Amino acid sequence: MMPIDFTLTAYQRRLQRVAREFANEILGPLVKSADENSDPQKAFASVKAAYVESYKLGFATGFIPKKYGGGGISNVDLQIVVEELCAIDPGFATILLVNGLALMPLVWFASEQQKQKWLIPATGDPRGEYLAGWSVSEAAGTPGGTANFDGPGSFPAGIGLTAILDKKNGEYVLNGRKFWPANAGGWDLQGADANVCIVRTSPDAGGSRGLSAIVIPRGTEGITYEQPISKLGHRICQNNSMIFSNCRVPEENAFAIGNGDLVVNKAFTWSGPVAAIASVGVARSAYEFALSWAKKYTGGGDKPIIDHQIVAYTLAEVAMKIEAGRAFAWKAAHYHDLHNADGHAVGPMSKVFCGEMLFNAVFQAMKVVGVNALDRANPLERYLREASVFPLYDAGNVGMQMRKICAVMADPAFDPRAIASSAATPFAKQAPPPET
């Protein structure tokens, strides 16, 4: 066998075909009107039937190990599916991605009993409607924000949603607000089936010691879901504002107590290559539209514009970037398959690289097409809006993902050749240890 081989296996080709058919035939017809719907909750709800189809195909929980009813799909195989979905709509794919951000932390950090309790219903929903929310991000303000969630400061810096243990009743009592979590409101704004929330369990401790994760099932009292945020791009996925007021959650729903920072870091590392290939999917669609346009459109001249060297060169540059981005995303996913998703440098690197590549690629495609790229009858203006999301979501590149890459590199034991040779790149808690 060749040590490096980009040829898809028969299984991967089948995955690609099924994902492509789903994206083109079931999702595709819904995208334009959902994107244009001024009511974000209605836009989200309008793709519910497509979500149910995707659930039945195994896309909604395929990444969960088979032991817990999931598809046990590898990170590399997941790449194949995500590129196809995102070539049609990255907002829809985000709904599926967020299931992973919420549920994979249970796979990595929860007790066996908790895995059985929360993962089996996630993978075995006969209705195919199951949604998991991943609630880390918080509203703007001072201190507010999310990027410094693991900073050394005590409350109110960093994560502001507190969960204080009421030992008498064996319950955590949650107060505060989350802002931006996807899926969290569920199809009816009454809550996702399960919400995995990052909370501050020790208000006096810094972000690397005082944070934990807790699962909040649908129907829990003390949470208000406000109308979802109306966004520039990814309009199909739901982003929530949740207000917690003396919300009581059983103590046994908590996990990774005191290690919530590791949960956040690992989840957003796992998702790095997924966001990377999602960028490639959008870039591919922008490129294919511009290429096809350039072969037909003359701009009032006597030949198609692709016959002008500057146009052809621009398209060639876009094509190069897409190929480089796909190779990087696959490499990072492969690394995650080898290292249990602990690619805390290469995962974020692929996400940052491909997200920045995408925005540039779409704009180059727009320059090829010219003024008609701005016409909303053509898809490029939407791709530009979708592209703008990538560097900012899934843990923003500047404040969160780059910090992880730098933390890995700054470790005195870091081997700069480790990624190339697929060796481990250790990553640990970032803030200083508690004073003794």
Ligand SMILES: Cc1cc2nc3c(=O)[nH]c(=O)nc-3n(C[C@H](O)[C@H](O)[C@H](O)COP(=O)(O)OP(=O)(O)OC[C@H]3O[C@@H](n4cnc5c(N)ncnc54)[C@H](O)[C@@H]3O)c2cc1C
């Ligand atoms: C479509 C979509 C889906 C999303 N889904 C979810 C979800 O499911 N769950 C969830 O919890 N969140 C979700 N989010 C939010 C998303 O993950 C954000 O990336 C996250 O909230 C962090 O935003 P931020 O990096 O802009 O942080 P902020 O704290 O708002 O920081 C803003 C800016 O401040 C600067 N900054 C702050 N601190 C530093 C620092 N230490 N170093 C350098 N610069 C710094 C940077 O310029 C940064 O961009 C989603 C967002 C979108 C758009």
